[in-house]
Amino acid sequence: MHPLPEKPADPPAVRPKAAQRRRQVLDAASRCFRLHGFHGCSMAQIATGSGMSVGHIYRYFSGKDEIITAIVQRNLEEVTSHFLELERASGNLVQALVDKVDEGVSKAADSERAALMLEVWAEAGRNPEVAMSVQAADRTLRDHLARVLLRASAQGWSEGDVEARVEMLALIFEGISLRMIVHPELEQGALAAMIRRTIEALFAPSTRRDEVSLPANC
Amino acid sequence: MHPLPEKPADPPAVRPKAAQRRRQVLDAASRCFRLHGFHGCSMAQIATGSGMSVGHIYRYFSGKDEIITAIVQRNLEEVTSHFLELERASGNLVQALVDKVDEGVSKAADSERAALMLEVWAEAGRNPEVAMSVQAADRTLRDHLARVLLRASAQGWSEGDVEARVEMLALIFEGISLRMIVHPELEQGALAAMIRRTIEALFAPSTRRDEVSLPANC
DNA sequence: AAAGTGAGAATGAACGTTCACTCTTTCACA
DNA sequence: TGTGAAAGAGTGAACGTTCATTCTCACTTT
Numbered sequence: 001m002h003p004l005p006e007k008p009a010d011p012p013a014v015r016p017k018a019a020q021r022r023r024q025v026l027d028a029a030s031r032c033f034r035l036h037g038f039h040g041c042s043m044a045q046i047a048t049g050s051g052m053s054v055g056h057i058y059r060y061f062s063g064k065d066e067i068i069t070a071i072v073q074r075n076l077e078e079v080t081s082h083f084l085e086l087e088r089a090s091g092n093l094v095q096a097l098v099d100k101v102d103e104g105v106s107k108a109a110d111s112e113r114a115a116l117m118l119e120v121w122a123e124a125g126r127n128p129e130v131a132m133s134v135q136a137a138d139r140t141l142r143d144h145l146a147r148v149l150l151r152a153s154a155q156g157w158s159e160g161d162v163e164a165r166v167e168m169l170a171l172i173f174e175g176i177s178l179r180m181i182v183h184p185e186l187e188q189g190a191l192a193a194m195i196r197r198t199i200e201a202l203f204a205p206s207t208r209r210d211e212v213s214l215p216a217n218c
Numbered sequence: 219m220h221p222l223p224e225k226p227a228d229p230p231a232v233r234p235k236a237a238q239r240r241r242q243v244l245d246a247a248s249r250c251f252r253l254h255g256f257h258g259c260s261m262a263q264i265a266t267g268s269g270m271s272v273g274h275i276y277r278y279f280s281g282k283d284e285i286i287t288a289i290v291q292r293n294l295e296e297v298t299s300h301f302l303e304l305e306r307a308s309g310n311l312v313q314a315l316v317d318k319v320d321e322g323v324s325k326a327a328d329s330e331r332a333a334l335m336l337e338v339w340a341e342a343g344r345n346p347e348v349a350m351s352v353q354a355a356d357r358t359l360r361d362h363l364a365r366v367l368l369r370a371s372a373q374g375w376s377e378g379d380v381e382a383r384v385e386m387l388a389l390i391f392e393g394i395s396l397r398m399i400v401h402p403e404l405e406q407g408a409l410a411a412m413i414r415r416t417i418e419a420l421f422a423p424s425t426r427r428d429e430v431s432l433p434a435n436c
Numbered sequence: 437a438a439a440g441t442g443a444g445a446a447t448g449a450a451c452g453t454t455c456a457c458t459c460t461t462t463c464a465c466a
Numbered sequence: 467t468g469t470g471a472a473a474g475a476g477t478g479a480a481c482g483t484t485c486a487t488t489c490t491c492a493c494t495t496t
Binding site for chain 1: 253254255257258329332333336337339340341342343344349352353356357360378381382383385386388389390392393394396397399400401402404405408409411412413415416419420422
């Protein structure tokens with residue numbers, strides 16, 4: 001019938017092993033990068049950590065740089081996806097944000113996670129490819145938040161009003177990771193409370209006419 | 219007149235050359251670190267940048283690590299000293315803080331400066347000695363700010379109230395540098411305005427009994 | 437001449453990457 | 467079903483490079 005059966009018929013997945021191996025490498029690299037930084041940990045360490053030989057890693061990654069960018073990508077996606085949950089939970093947006101504060105603070109409390117985040121940001125300061133990833137992820141997040149905010153806002157906020165608030169929110173949430181490194185003994189409960197207060201102030205109807213653009217129907 | 223001028227009369231400093239050489243090295247290293255990171259730039263690059271030979275650097279520094287910690291130290295002192303000016307300017311503290319916002323934003327706008335800061339923080343995430351320096355500098359700054367705040371506060375704030383606000387201020391000001399890297403096109407004026415607004419809210423008299431407090435005179 | 441200041445080649449370790457190789461799995465064909 | 471070749475999975479020594487650090491030597495100042 002078919003004298004040419006060289007067609008692979010139906011491989012169970014495109015490459016089942018490969019994906020798992022890639023994950024193995026990324027997990028080990030992630031652990032290693034958190035402890036020693038991107039440039040402070042060697043391929044040999046990653047190989048040992050992932051339980052495979054150094055040469056074998058090059059079957060799945062073209063080099064160390066690709067591992068770094070893959071880690072950055074994976075990490076950013078993880079962070080982003082957590083924020084995108086806001087879309088679903090948007091009964092009262094401000095309330096949803098406030099609810100996220102505790103989670104955000106305790107997530108950033110994992111100082112190893114914070115350290116990796118700082119590593120990513122620092123790398124973005126000098127590696128253009130990483131900078132692209134980071135900035136793109138940030139843009140995605142801001143756009144999304146702005147859309148939700150604009151839709152949910154009872155007040156007649158201009159686009160600029162929304163953007164400024166989104167920027168401020170980003171500053172606050174990312175700042176948490178930073179503070180965790182600079183001030184590890186910080187009292188998380190008190191910080192979370194203060195952040196909640198700040199967010200509510202950000203979205204409170206304004207009382208002053210000057211500088212900050214606001215609806216003047218006061 | 220003086221046939222024996224070999225006496226150095228008055229050595230301008232203990233070792234005039236050495237201090238200058240040290241500064242030369244630190245300046246070059248600073249430039250280099252900003253561009254390539256602590257571990258991404260070599261002693262050879264620092265030597266070229268400072269206009270001296272690589273071997274000669276070891277006359278003034280015991281090694282690369284000492285250069286790194288010296289840079290960290292110098293940078294932190296610089297940042298700290300800027301903040302300590304608040305003490306003198308403390309007619310109205312909140313006003314002084316608000317006035318500092320523009321300066322803080324535009325200082326962080328120098329994205330190379332921000333990149334070095336991120337570098338320092340990331341290094342603190344893994345190098346214990348650097349972590350000590352960073353945390354000590356942060357403690358100095360917080361203590362000072364808390365003292366000023368406590369003295370100037372019209373309200374009867376508890377120590378915890380003050381600490382939480384200081385922490386929030388630190389988060390905001392340090393967050394600016396972060397955002398400069400993650401979102402370089404950010405509109406500085408709008409961010410500064412929003413930060414001013416936030417700071418004012420932080421120090422506004424509280425109107426609600428539970429945690430969050432806002433001026434509700436709308 | 438002695439001490440201080442300077443340069444730059446030499447050294448050895450560590451790194452990312454490559455390569456030649458072995459072991460295992462797959463599968464068309466007998 | 468058994469077979470053998472091809473493809474895939476996996477290894478670790480070797481390579482060339484780069485790095486921080488040290489060493490030796492030359493020049494300048496006292």
